[in-house]
Structures are given as C-alpha cells and as structure tokens.
Amino acid sequence: MDLDKSMIGISSNPYIAEIDREHVTRFAQAIGDENPLYFDETYANDTAYKGVSVPPTFLVALGSSVELPLKLDFKRMLHGEQEFIYHQPVRIGDRLECTMAVTDVYDRVGKSGTMQFLVLDTEMKKEDGVLAAVARNTIIYRPAQKGGN
Incomplete structure (x- = not known):
C-alpha cells in the first residue's frame, strides 16, 4: 500500500498513559540524564516547572503499542524524525x-x-482536557521493491 492524502485524519482509539516515578526514573537512567528535575522534589519545586517533571524525550516511551487502522508494510518504514x-x-x-x-x-x-x-x-491531554504535549513522529515510507515486496 502506498500513502495518500486520504489518510490524513485517521486516528487511533484514545488510550491512557500514566506517568509514574519508576518509569521516569528508569528512562532518565537509560539515557544517562541525572538532572535533579526528574528525581528531587525539593529541587524541582524551586524551578519554573514547580515539580518533578519528565525528561523532554520521555514521551517517546508512551504508547509504543498504539495501533492505527492502516495496513502499512513495516519493512518499508524508516524513522525519519521525532519532535516533542x-x-x-x-x-x-x-x-x-x-x-x-x-x-x-x-x-x-x-x-x-x-x-x-x-x-x-x-x-496528550491532562485529565482536565487541556493539551499537555504533542509527540510528532515522521516516518519515511520507502518505495515498494520490484517483484511485489
């Protein structure tokens, strides 16, 4: 299947992502970021964030199993860009x-x-319905190989 503009607007079912301390801590450790903003409540409360926050790229760890109602050939997909x-x-x-x-x-x-x-x-909206963030992923969809693959 090739891509076309008629796909714009197709969406997944909503899902809930809960931000828990262990997940944030493990993520920050995995990327080697020891910023106290992600661990230390006393420190974080005195920042502009007014509390312990997530690393900027943490959102990539949410929703990795979400499915869109599209039949894409995963062998043709390359990660192009990620933006938060x-x-x-x-x-x-x-x-x-x-x-x-x-x-x-x-x-x-x-x-x-x-x-x-x-x-x-x-x-990604908070419980009050206010938009907190958008995780944007651009995928490069390579041409189909000759011979049907």
Missing part, C-alpha cells in the same frame, strides 16, 4: 489521554527516487 511539543509540563502522577492521528502525508524526490513521508501526531 510541550504546552505545559508533564509530571509524575499525570494521567494523559493520548490519541495518535495522521496529520500529513507528502512526497519528496531524493537521489534514489521518490519517497513518501507519513507524519503522526500523538496529542
């Missing part, structure tokens, strides 16, 4: 309602021909 757009701090104890949606599909011509790009945005 914060509207407010995400903290330990937050419960985020997340929905992933296709927000753009476009083509670019490169040295090896035309490649397609799929942009997926996961909106």
Whole structure:
C-alpha cells in the first residue's frame, strides 16, 4: 500500500498513559540524564516547572503499542524524525489521554527516487482536557521493491 492524502485524519482509539516515578526514573537512567528535575522534589519545586517533571524525550516511551487502522508494510518504514511539543509540563502522577492521528502525508524526490513521508501526531491531554504535549513522529515510507515486496 502506498500513502495518500486520504489518510490524513485517521486516528487511533484514545488510550491512557500514566506517568509514574519508576518509569521516569528508569528512562532518565537509560539515557544517562541525572538532572535533579526528574528525581528531587525539593529541587524541582524551586524551578519554573514547580515539580518533578519528565525528561523532554520521555514521551517517546508512551504508547509504543498504539495501533492505527492502516495496513502499512513495516519493512518499508524508516524513522525519519521525532519532535516533542510541550504546552505545559508533564509530571509524575499525570494521567494523559493520548490519541495518535495522521496529520500529513507528502512526497519528496531524493537521489534514489521518490519517497513518501507519513507524519503522526500523538496529542496528550491532562485529565482536565487541556493539551499537555504533542509527540510528532515522521516516518519515511520507502518505495515498494520490484517483484511485489
């Protein structure tokens, strides 16, 4: 299946991501970030964040099993870019309602021909319905191999 603009707007079912201390701690340790903003409540309370917050790239760890109703060939997919757009701090104890949606599909011509790009945005809202963050993932969708693969 090739990508086309009709896919824009297709979304996943909403799911809940709970931000717990152990997950944040393990993530920060895994990326080697010892910033006390992610561990030390006394320190974090005196910052602009007003509490223990998550590392900026932590959102990538939420929703890795979410499924979109698209039949994509995973062998043709390459990770192109990841972006995190914060509207407010995400903290330990937050419960985020997340929905992933296709927000753009476009083509670019490169040295090896035309490649397609799929942009997926996961909106993450706090329990009060206010948007906390958007995790944007751009996927490069390579041309199908000759012979049907």
